[in-house]
Amino acid sequence: MTDPEKFLEAHRGRRIVLDEIHRLDNPSELLKISADHFPRTKILATGSSSLSASAKFKDTLAGRKSDLWLTPMCSSDLKDFHRYDLKHRLLFGGLPPFYLNRKLPERYFQEWVDAYWAKDIQELFRIERRQSFGKFFEMLMVQSGGIFEANRFAAPCGVSHTTIANYLRVLEETYVVHVLRPFSTYKSAEIVAAPKVYAFDTGFACYYRGIHSLANKELGFMWEHYVLNELHAYLQTHKVRYWRDKQGHEIDFIIERRGRPPVAVETKWNSRDFDYGNLRAFMRQYPDSEAIIVAGDLETVSMRNIDNIAVTFLGLDGLIKRLNYNQGSSKRISQSRK
Numbered sequence: 001m002t003d004p005e006k007f008l009e010a011h012r013g014r015r016i017v018l019d020e021i022h023r024l025d026n027p028s029e030l031l032k033i034s035a036d037h038f039p040r041t042k043i044l045a046t047g048s049s050s051l052s053a054s055a056k057f058k059d060t061l062a063g064r065k066s067d068l069w070l071t072p073m074c075s076s077d078l079k080d081f082h083r084y085d086l087k088h089r090l091l092f093g094g095l096p097p098f099y100l101n102r103k104l105p106e107r108y109f110q111e112w113v114d115a116y117w118a119k120d121i122q123e124l125f126r127i128e129r130r131q132s133f134g135k136f137f138e139m140l141m142v143q144s145g146g147i148f149e150a151n152r153f154a155a156p157c158g159v160s161h162t163t164i165a166n167y168l169r170v171l172e173e174t175y176v177v178h179v180l181r182p183f184s185t186y187k188s189a190e191i192v193a194a195p196k197v198y199a200f201d202t203g204f205a206c207y208y209r210g211i212h213s214l215a216n217k218e219l220g221f222m223w224e225h226y227v228l229n230e231l232h233a234y235l236q237t238h239k240v241r242y243w244r245d246k247q248g249h250e251i252d253f254i255i256e257r258r259g260r261p262p263v264a265v266e267t268k269w270n271s272r273d274f275d276y277g278n279l280r281a282f283m284r285q286y287p288d289s290e291a292i293i294v295a296g297d298l299e300t301v302s303m304r305n306i307d308n309i310a311v312t313f314l315g316l317d318g319l320i321k322r323l324n325y326n327q328g329s330s331k332r333i334s335q336s337r338k
Contacts, residue, residue: 004030005037013040021045022124028059035064046070067236069175072201073099074233075316086296090222091214093203094229109207113137116176125170132157136167140177141208144199145224148179168197176200178228183241183254183262187285191244198228220269223296224252227267227316231255234320249281255323261288263323271295271313276306283309294319 001007001024008030021027027045034041072094078084081100092098095112098105117134121127135157150164157164171177178198184190199205202222211218231240231253243251243264255263264282268274271293279291291311298315301322305311314322 001030004033008034008038008041011041012038015042016044018043018045020047020119022047022057023119028057028061031061032059032064035061069232069236071229071233072203074230075320086226087214087219090202090219090226091206091211093201093206095201095203098203104212106207109204116174120174121170124174127167127170129159132159132163133167136164137171137176138208140168140171140197141199141204143197144177144205144209145196145221147194148197149194178232178238178240180240180242180253183243183251183256189245189247190285191246196242198225202226202229216269219296220267220273223269224267227265227294227319228253230316230320231265231323235323243282245281245285247281249278251278251282261286261290263290263292265292265294265319267294269296271298279309279311280307292319292322 018024018030021031024030027047031043031045034043073081073089073096074094075084077094078086078089078099081096083100089099092101092104098108101108113134117130121133127133136153136159139153139156148168150161150168153164154161157167159167168177168179172179177200180196180198182191182194184192186192199208202225205225206214206218206222214222228240232238235255239256241254241256243254251264252267253265255265257263264279264286266274266279274293279293283289283291291309293311293313294316295313296315298313298318301312301314301318303310303312312322
């Protein structure tokens, strides 16, 4: 592939799969030449990060590519593997070799992190001080789902506030963490700046928190992560936010919709264990919003009126169908998953 045109000419009109394309010296050159001069040659290029994450990509390829975000295993993947064991998925995680193990593959987690450092971080970003970066990675996994404050990480990691911000950017660009910004219309009572950071996979969050079996408290916490994974997988968007006011009321996820009121999504492992105070506070601020409670013990969809608020109770399948319908894109999303 040192001569992209010669390579593409030899495979004209074929379907080519290039795994870990970011390991090429100039990956965007080959893709650009293919798009401009070999339109009948179809390339599926996989990588560990967005094309803009690395200096190796000298061209954004705007208008020449279509992106598909491959998340850890979602619900339809579990069905395809004929092993729909949700608790097992939460504990073992959603990377197929991990999920398919019968025993908790603790060795795999560290091996994955070592490979991530060597193949992604070193090759793409040339970050030094592995110990500091590794400490930051570990702290984020342990505190997954919490409010991010850079000052809390700088001293334990032995680096500056600016370096911590750079580390977070790298982890986000390589999809190892998800940064959720607060939803706000800049009302004086709302949190408008502090993001929340989630681990990309429940298995890694469990591993670094030392969880070997899931009690009810951990189930709820990991269920929240899994719902986020489901939203990312099917909606193919990073524009998932959270909401919090200065009185401590919080909504897990807010789905923004262009020109329409937002959707407030609260997650609970058990639908009977729910406090409506957070939802009431949000709906007072945004009365036209749609309110959804997604629970691990629900398979059917039901509507309840709570303090004159119409709340939809449903499970994961119902959540995705409802959001797809609201966005008018269920056919496109179904095709993209296939």
